[in-house]
Amino acid sequence: MFNDLRNTIGDLVHAGWERCERLGAIRPGSRRARRFGSFGTKSVICFPVAALFGERSIHIGDGCIFGPYTSLSAGVSPGDARDHPVVRIGDRCLIGKGSGIVGHQSVEIGDDVWTGHHVYITDANHGYEDLDVPIGLQFAAARPVRIGSASWIGHGAIVLGGVTIGSHVVIGAGSVVTDDVPDYSVAVGNPARVIRRYVDGEWRRIDPDLSRFGAANAE
Numbered sequence: 001m002f003n004d005l006r007n008t009i010g011d012l013v014h015a016g017w018e019r020c021e022r023l024g025a026i027r028p029g030s031r032r033a034r035r036f037g038s039f040g041t042k043s044v045i046c047f048p049v050a051a052l053f054g055e056r057s058i059h060i061g062d063g064c065i066f067g068p069y070t071s072l073s074a075g076v077s078p079g080d081a082r083d084h085p086v087v088r089i090g091d092r093c094l095i096g097k098g099s100g101i102v103g104h105q106s107v108e109i110g111d112d113v114w115t116g117h118h119v120y121i122t123d124a125n126h127g128y129e130d131l132d133v134p135i136g137l138q139f140a141a142a143r144p145v146r147i148g149s150a151s152w153i154g155h156g157a158i159v160l161g162g163v164t165i166g167s168h169v170v171i172g173a174g175s176v177v178t179d180d181v182p183d184y185s186v187a188v189g190n191p192a193r194v195i196r197r198y199v200d201g202e203w204r205r206i207d208p209d210l211s212r213f214g215a216a217n218a219e
Contacts, residue, residue, distance in 0.1 A: 021047045021068070036060060037085055045070060050098070057086040057103075064089060067097030067117065074103050076124075076139070090149065095119070105142035113147055116155030116173060121145060123161045148183065157192075168198075 024047030026032045026039075033039040035055035040062035045052075047068060054074030066072070074086035086103040089095075090111035099115055101107060102122040109121075123145045127138035145159060148167030153159065155173040165171065165181045172188030181187045184198035185206075194206050 024048065040064060040091065045072070046097075050100070054082060054086065054103075057082040057084065059085050059088045061089055061091035061093065061111070063092040064094070066095045067099065069098045070095055071100035071102065073101075076104065089113075096155070103142075103145075104139075106144035106146075108144070108146045110147060110149030110151070110167065112150045113153070114151075115153040116157070118156050119153050119158075121147070121153075121159040125161050 026045040026047075026049070028039055028041055028043060032055075037056055037059040039060050042062055043060050043064040045066040049071075050069045051071040051073060055072075057074035058072055072087065074082050086105065087101055087107045089101075089109045090113065092112045093109060094114040095101070096115045096117040096119055098117050099119040100121070101109075102120075102124060104122075104124040107121060107123050123142045125140045125143075126135050127140045128135045130138055140161075143162030145161060145163050147153070147159070147165045148169065150167055151165055151169040151171070153165075153171045154175065157171045157173065157175045157177065159165065159171070159177045163177050163180060165177065166183030166185065168184050169181050170186040171177060171181070171192060172186070174190070175188050175192040176190040177187065178191040181192065181194060182197065185194045186196040187194045196203050197206055198204075
């Protein structure tokens with residue numbers, strides 16, 4: 001009897017949560033979607049959302065999916081409104097569960113960019129020079145971030161300010177991207193280094209110690 005009751009309650013809880021997920025998702029035409037600078041057709045931000053503010057400065061293309069517990073922000077807090085587009089995301093992008101995209105000046109993501117779970121992308125950073133101010137209250141100047149179309153950002157990767165990632169690029173899981181990554185390449189590690197590039201019609205292995213100089217040496 002007890003097990004039957006417990007199973008019934010469990011089924012009701014799961015059914016209720018699934019209903020919350022359907023009803024709580026942000027979709028085109030909803031009141032929440034209308035807060036955005038633009039919110040493309042067939043795009044959806046799954047429920048629940050971890051953090052969301054500065055929507056007026058966030059532009060989302062068509063056919064994008066944001067996994068649950070995603071954070072999207074333009075500015076540092078709900079009251080820190082921006083008067084220009086800050087976060088711009090192209091069409092058909094898939095942003096993994098638990099990921100965060102935080103823009104202060106400019107974060108631009110091209111079309112068909114997919115990420116794994118728990119990826120963090122930001123153009124902002126903290127300063128530390130003033131010894132009388134906690135580091136959490138010191139903000140360094142924002143540096144724009146751009147991710148080219150058709151790229152893949154692996155699980156747990158971090159993309160920091162001032163970085164341009166080219167088109168058709170793979171960023172390996174857990175990588176920390178602190179420098180530019182060229183088109184048609186694979187980069188891994190902390191800090192991320194290019195280990196493969198598409199050169200002269202084929203994918204070639206790259207010596208990571210020379211990749212920052214644009215070398216295309218194959219083994």
